[in-house]
Amino acid sequence: MTAVPTLGSLPAADGAMQTGGSRERIERIYAVLRKRICLLDYAPGERLREETLADEFDVSRTPIRRVLARLEDEGLLRSVHGVGTIVTDIDIDALEQVYQLRVELAELIGKLSPVQPDADKIDAFRALLARCEALVARPDARAFAEINMDFFHLLNSLTANEPLRAISELLYYQTTRIWLKTASRLESYQAVLNTEITIFHREMADIVAAVEIGDLEVVGHIRRAHISMSFLRLRNSAHADATRAHDAGHDASHDD
Amino acid sequence: MTAVPTLGSLPAADGAMQTGGSRERIERIYAVLRKRICLLDYAPGERLREETLADEFDVSRTPIRRVLARLEDEGLLRSVHGVGTIVTDIDIDALEQVYQLRVELAELIGKLSPVQPDADKIDAFRALLARCEALVARPDARAFAEINMDFFHLLNSLTANEPLRAISELLYYQTTRIWLKTASRLESYQAVLNTEITIFHREMADIVAAVEIGDLEVVGHIRRAHISMSFLRLRNSAHADATRAHDAGHDASHDD
DNA sequence: GGGCGTGATGTTGTACACAACAAAAGCATA
């Protein structure tokens, strides 16, 4: 999996335009790679080659390495001398601590410097809700992940506390891959996807309602429950699936 | 201020030993520079030259740039093309949001995966308390800052939640310089230092007592109050000093 | 004397060649 079909919903700047100074360029490459990792365009364990990336973005290895270093500091990559730059693997149990922290921070977004959403922002919430409704009609894992990501950013913009936003984002990107990865390995993949989208849609509707009223503290509470339960559902599914596979292994032992 | 007299309490590895692989080396340089920034060996606004640092650590600019990039991502530096790498300036008001967040995280340390301190750890707390008592007898701003730093790390080790530790550390290093910087400009520098050390010692004794009992939730509460009030005292001092200087300016206007 | 352009100087950003390192392939031997 080296060729990546779509660059996601990148903010234009395609073709040869590539506007701006070196900092913007690096920021752009960073955002692209981060999104690819979190959407599993780059699978956990996959090896990225600096020179390949350099060719794709039409720069030398140097700025690419600048980006990879940051992604490594943030825990999404790991460079090994003589081997390659590897997308970090993740497992649901190791991420429990991150989820515990995310749960607490979600509540803080409603408490620390909350900003009352204006009309435009409320419209953005409604638009996202509409996208989610379309998703319920035609479930798709990748689209689900993207809506989830956009929703996160929108919610994150409800606090004016910059450090809180930055850290929430950091932790979000550390955890969000786990859903796509775990779900895709599940036996009951389609069923889990459907129920998860349905639940997500309902919770999203609740949150949008709270946003419309302007009670950001309630938003925080709902979201806290949302994140916490989402994690628990996923872990239960994963463990149930694992034991089921293990039991089945007694009859016909050809796992792996 | 380019020559730095002491490297702080670095873990030896001096002379020509410089053990280990490239990752350890980078980590070491990172820790040294971060400490220098936070102890104001590098003052806010000061310009660092990559080549100078490269010479000092006996490497080329490349690994130095790797370290500077991380410090820039963490908000302690800012590299400007054609100008230099500048230590970020800070002001007490801009850091209020970070303090608000630190206050919340301090409480979380007692709640999320708390680890009961063993005998060694309790001894470490007592040793630090002893150092603090010596400090009360002979006040010194830099020694105060160093004890404060060691105390932070010790407290941070009371949770097993790795992400929480990492983020707390990040925010701590973003804020800790402000005390030394602000206090050093105060008219009543010595008096403020003395009272601050006295207060710090008392709070430290309270926390150590709570640690000895093993009630980490109480530790969190005390520390929450500690951080919050420390910030308020500092801000009040700074503002009072500013208005006093401003008023004095009416009589003899020769500030700056 | 003041304003402005122009070159000199200094610094970070980039590109590239090479060193260091790891892993796989080839190969001889028991």
Add this chain to the structure above:
DNA sequence: TATGCTTTTGTTGTGTACAACATCACGCCC
């Protein structure tokens, strides 16, 4: 065939020359 050594290949880490950029000093013109 299995095993251990050597060679080969591939990748990241480092060093260094140069480009891009900002700033300052100098001198020219008004």
